[in-house]
Amino acid sequence: MVPSLHYDMQVPAMIEFARNDLVMKVCAYAGAGKFTIEEREVPEITAREILVKTKVVGVCGTDVHKAIHQTVPEGTVLGHEISGVVERVGENVLQFKPGDKVAIQHHAPCMSCKTCLHGHHSLCDQYLETNVIPGGFSEYIRIMPENVKHTVKRMPDNVDFVEGAFMEPLSCCLRGFGKLDPLPGDNFLILGLGPIGMLFCQIAKAFNANCVTGIEIDPFRLQFAKNTLGINHAFNPKMDSWDSFAVDKDIEDFDHIIITVGKGSVYQGTFDHVARGTKVLFFAECPPNQEIILDPNMVYKHELVLLGSYSSAPRYLTMAMDLISNGSIAVRPLVTHIFPPEEIGKAISLAKTARESLKVMIQFQD
Template identity: 35%
Template sequence: MRVALSTTPHDVTVQERPDPVAGPGEVVCRVLACGVCGSDVSTAWVARKVPVVLGHELCGEVEQVGEGVRTVAPGDRVVIHHHAPCGECRRCRRGHETLCDRFRTTALDPGGFAERVRVPADLVDELLPLGDLDVERATFVEPLACVLRALDRVGLRAGDSLLVVGAGTSGLLAIAAAHARAVEAVWIREPRPERLQLATTLGATRHADELVDVALVCTPARAAIADGAAAVAPGGALCLYAPPAPGERLDLDAFATYMGEVEVHASYSAGPADMRAALALLASGAVDPLPLVTHRLPLERTAEALELQRGGGAVKALVLP
């Protein structure tokens, strides 16, 4: 099979590898589509992993099932999650499934920028049937799940007001998800006119000086985080959704944070319940992500897809093996 191997954070080579084989309890899927995530183009994030086959926003068709697998069968179309928590450790019990040691060590073989992936036994129970959902929308299950977890962590609920800072894929999905939760008002801060226009098309209003219950900052820029914090009303919450560079300091007014009882949260990745909730939202049509897809490229053009995402030329690029 062919894989797109990232040899450095900016260099990709397409190479041949042996087809994976499903061992006991395992599944092999043919990759149908895989989205490009912001983490796939983060130099600091990818540098720790290379050489690596990236891609974790994927769906596929089951081709092989190993001995003992009863939950899926060849021909099933599924969303493929890349991590799974243990559900029993202290972090899991406290609602931090994505910080679980098992979550961090489970992984696909290789990543989604490949023609096939082997799903290890620990992840087989996380395969979710697509039903009637098309494969392009299915690539948004994982990124939408991450957004839903962030909104849950800050307690966003009907009647609240939300400021989204940054209209990339995550910010735009947050706008759609907030409307699905009957949020009273959704504001957007975004410097790029074309992204701002897309955000307003999805139902957000350009932010001025309005105070909000929740600010979700979908960019690691210090100035953006400060803008989000400044907009949080007393009793509100700030959520850091994009990872700043290691060693980066937050520029927050400690006195205002204290006197306003402002909660500061961070949210990383998504757990099994978040994946199921995202799939349900997409299947119902309450959130339609297709307007976010700007580029569809074959596997041999994975490097181009990554560069488009890195440089902002794509809102969302999909790799279609």
């Protein structure tokens, strides 16, 4: 309903600003890996919030994990790798205006508690209390004040919506990579060459790694990492034995190992590849109750370093957008499939099976 002039004059500006009678399309989780397209009301916003019209949303491994393992209630709207256009801003929002192209991270830390000050931004109490509403796989999303303040980034003109949607996952990788505190010329092993593994390969190369080795069982992904990204070695444990491969390729000790596959057996297998002082980054969520066996002397006598990195922090969002914009990290070639929202179920199952695919995305039309 379009408000009459008379109506406009009767209501305070903020309420007038927030009102809308529109409906929008959302992809709602319907249990057991299934989704339905629902019509819901476009969210209203308050004075310090913004409304974003969603353009592109990447499918993340955690979306797949939640959908397959049913860790979220039915009706949940998943999706958190988001780019879009600011549709409307609350009256107290000064840094954004309608029409701005933006990328968004869904959780926002407070930036001032002890946890944040220690750099554990993703463990801040506020972090998981914030989110985009109702979720990324929605035609419009409401951005809470905490997110408006710290986790919405304007996209440079040379970054398109597909590329912008990589800000969130790339920022997570940059944060994890930073925890390794590597030196140029280091040797890296990346376990799993999905979209996240591919981002780590590129970050390591951009950081002047001496050697990047990837381990993956999917031939398409191995070929891509070797031929398109130019990693030094691509190993398929289903086809070859590691010992002969390592001797044949004259592979040096690894300074860093990055685990991007959420399986206890993959985590356990990592310890076959550690050397003196190797730093191991735990970067993938496992199903519950997975265990690994660790010889304490590997940590004590060989100074093995185990690091975890979950999600992101605001400074890495800026860094990610800069690296996408200046071409240091090429995200476009990682996109193999773009689906309309109606085909979200297909997108999730493709991302799960990972067959001949890398990044799978959902694109909303105007």
